Amino acid sequence: MIEVTGLGRVFVKKGRQAKRAKQSGPTAQDSRVVALDSVNLSVPEGETHGVLGPNGAGKTTLVRILSTMLLPTSGRALVAGHDVTTEADQVRRRIGIVFGGDNGLYTRITARQNLVFWATMYRVDASVVKRRSQELLERVGLADRADEPVEGFSRGMRQRLHLARGLIGDPAVLFLDEPTMGMDPLATRDFRDLVHELKAEGRTILITTHDMSEAEALCDRVSLVDHGSILVTEPTATIGRMLSGHDRIDVTLREDQSPLLSELAGLPQVERVDKLSEPGSVRIHTVSADANPVVLRWLLDAGIDALRTGRPTLEEVYVHLVGNRGLTV
Amino acid sequence: MMVKQVIGQAAFVGFAEFKHVYTPKTWLTGWMLRLVSQVVFFGLVGKMAGDRITAEYVLLGNAVTVIAIEATLVITTASLERYQGTYPMLVVSPTNMGLVYLGRGLHWVLAGLGSSALVFALVWALFRPDWNWRVAVFALPCLIVIGLGAYVYGAILAACSLRHYKFRWVYLNFGFMVLMTFCGTNVPRSFWPAPIEWATQVLPLSHGLTAMRTLAAAGPLSDVLGQLGLEVCVAALWAALTLLFFERIASKGRRDGSLNFTS
Numbered sequence: 001m002i003e004v005t006g007l008g009r010v011f012v013k014k015g016r017q018a019k020r021a022k023q024s025g026p027t028a029q030d031s032r033v034v035a036l037d038s039v040n041l042s043v044p045e046g047e048t049h050g051v052l053g054p055n056g057a058g059k060t061t062l063v064r065i066l067s068t069m070l071l072p073t074s075g076r077a078l079v080a081g082h083d084v085t086t087e088a089d090q091v092r093r094r095i096g097i098v099f100g101g102d103n104g105l106y107t108r109i110t111a112r113q114n115l116v117f118w119a120t121m122y123r124v125d126a127s128v129v130k131r132r133s134q135e136l137l138e139r140v141g142l143a144d145r146a147d148e149p150v151e152g153f154s155r156g157m158r159q160r161l162h163l164a165r166g167l168i169g170d171p172a173v174l175f176l177d178e179p180t181m182g183m184d185p186l187a188t189r190d191f192r193d194l195v196h197e198l199k200a201e202g203r204t205i206l207i208t209t210h211d212m213s214e215a216e217a218l219c220d221r222v223s224l225v226d227h228g229s230i231l232v233t234e235p236t237a238t239i240g241r242m243l244s245g246h247d248r249i250d251v252t253l254r255e256d257q258s259p260l261l262s263e264l265a266g267l268p269q270v271e272r273v274d275k276l277s278e279p280g281s282v283r284i285h286t287v288s289a290d291a292n293p294v295v296l297r298w299l300l301d302a303g304i305d306a307l308r309t310g311r312p313t314l315e316e317v318y319v320h321l322v323g324n325r326g327l328t329v
Numbered sequence: 330m331m332v333k334q335v336i337g338q339a340a341f342v343g344f345a346e347f348k349h350v351y352t353p354k355t356w357l358t359g360w361m362l363r364l365v366s367q368v369v370f371f372g373l374v375g376k377m378a379g380d381r382i383t384a385e386y387v388l389l390g391n392a393v394t395v396i397a398i399e400a401t402l403v404i405t406t407a408s409l410e411r412y413q414g415t416y417p418m419l420v421v422s423p424t425n426m427g428l429v430y431l432g433r434g435l436h437w438v439l440a441g442l443g444s445s446a447l448v449f450a451l452v453w454a455l456f457r458p459d460w461n462w463r464v465a466v467f468a469l470p471c472l473i474v475i476g477l478g479a480y481v482y483g484a485i486l487a488a489c490s491l492r493h494y495k496f497r498w499v500y501l502n503f504g505f506m507v508l509m510t511f512c513g514t515n516v517p518r519s520f521w522p523a524p525i526e527w528a529t530q531v532l533p534l535s536h537g538l539t540a541m542r543t544l545a546a547a548g549p550l551s552d553v554l555g556q557l558g559l560e561v562c563v564a565a566l567w568a569a570l571t572l573l574f575f576e577r578i579a580s581k582g583r584r585d586g587s588l589n590f591t592s
């Protein structure tokens with residue numbers, strides 16, 4: 001549904017901005033920003049795909065190109081079988097766009113009127129407009145405020161209206177750019193339920209976020225992005241395998257148990273022991289899955305019972321590849 | 330017809346916004362006062378500078394030009410569009426934004442019609458011009474045609490102002506100053522050098538205003554209709570250009586990256 005090959009986008013700063021850049025450094029390179037650098041990505045029909053990365057990684061740039069708001073400077077992108085550069089109109093009929101924040105609505109007219117307006121822009125058949133608007137308003141929980149002007153809406157309500165707006169053309173592909181930005185936890189939960197529903201309807205969804213739990217909750221696969229490049233694309237459920245094929249053991253030692261640490265590290269089944277951020281907590285990396293029962297037995301015998309086992313999480317992979325920049329959990 | 334629905338929906342949003350632009354009181358004390366002072370000023374200047382004929386020439390010109398000026402305010406609607414972030418969403422919708430803008434600011438034409446009519450009534454009451462009664466009868470269709478012509482001309486400037494946002498006020502002022510200066514409001518078009526006079530043929534207001542003047546002078550109705558027909562052609566030309574210009578600014582915006590979700 002989404003096929004991206006060698007996609008790149010370079011911004012050239014013009015005028016005063018470029019002059020300022022030139023003053024701070026003599027090379028012409030300074031006025032060029034590589035926002036996206038030769039990205040390859042393939043998202044099959046029906047997949048919910050997460051694009052994760054810190055601020056400035058290039059997530060929005062990717063979505064802008066795929067949603068025909070921006071032309072790439074290199075490479076090619078197909079959405080729903082059509083080239084975003086040469087067949088923008090075909091692409092536009094098949095996509096929906098939702099972005100975070102409360103901008104992008106006509107505030108002087110009602111929620112329903114907004115939907116009818118955009119339905120017309122998306123060439124929805126006149127006989128369907130009324131019913132579909134009502135359905136969407138119910139779906140996003142705005143049915144009882146549907147006939148009030150949007151100017152009186154809270155941020156959360158506007159975001160829900162945005163989502164309905166993005167769905168008005170019954171899109172096969174949906175782009176969500178940081179859709180839960182600034183939403184409260186309850187709204188976020190409702191939003192996730194809705195995305196699950198949309199997925200069940202067979203829509204292809206590309207969602208950008210820097211929220212790990214959001215990606216884990218919603219996405220079949222994720223791509224980690226940094227500095228305009230995709231670092232890795234993996235199924236969300238198994239991405240942890242990148243760091244370790246088997247469980248690690250986290251333990252918390254009481255103060256009187258700390259001498260055991262060096263003994264633990266010396267065990268032949270233990271590859272290494274890392275300190276965790278909580279005081280007294282360490283993560284034990286064993287040499288293989290078979291080694292785990294042996295090490296667990298040893299720990300229990302030594303009286304260490306504050307322990308937990310688990311695979312590496314998406315968050316760990318992110319921190320491993322990107323670092324701590326722009327992380328929200 | 331999708332075209333009709335798009336223009337209708339766009340106009341609907343415009344009218345909804347317009348209700349918040351003025352209250353009856355601010356319209357009367359603000360906008361109307363400004364217009365009336367302008368008309369009276371030019372009327373008095375005309376009276377002092379010359380004969381009654383000159384004064385009436387200037388008064389008619391100004392009363393008609395009011396609607397042309399107000400119609401170009403569609404540029405401010407485009408600024409609002411950009412401010413509230415709907416501009417990029419319109420660009421990436423499957424409908425040409427130019428088509429949307431053939432309707433989006435139509436409220437300014439209606440407002441202009443109101444202003445023009447009011448100025449006419451006042452001029453008639455204050456200056457008792459020696460105009461043929463036909464002016465009163467045919468003013469409405471003439472003013473509508475002039476208003477629509479100036480509106481689509483303004484829509485192109487609106488497209489330009491979306492592209493060069495910093496210069497939106499320049500476009501607005503430049504837009505109506507050109508009409509006011511060259512299209513026969515205060516001085517006949519023949520006053521200007523030939524190339525300018527020639528160019529005014531394809532500007533809105535020129536032919537419509539001539540039609541109104543012919544009416545006032547009790548000229549032949551066939552001339553009036555001919556002039557109005559030309560005004561309609563000019564409007565059609567600018568409407569076609571509006572569709573083209575919006576496509577152009579959209580593709581330029583896509584190329585240079587000025588379209589974003591947040592602006």
Ligand SMILES: Nc1ncnc2c1ncn2[C@@H]1O[C@H](COP(=O)(O)OP(=O)(O)O)[C@@H](O)[C@H]1O
Nearest residue numbers: 011033035054055056057058059060061586587
């Ligand atoms: N119109 C533009 N002009 C210049 N640079 C831009 C423009 N848009 C984005 N960039 C740059 O491209 C990079 C990627 O931005 P973006 O895609 O918005 O990142 P993200 O959405 O991941 O936070 C940033 O360095 C940003 O400053």
Ligand SMILES: [Mg+2]
Nearest residue numbers: 059060061178
């Ligand atoms: Mg972003």
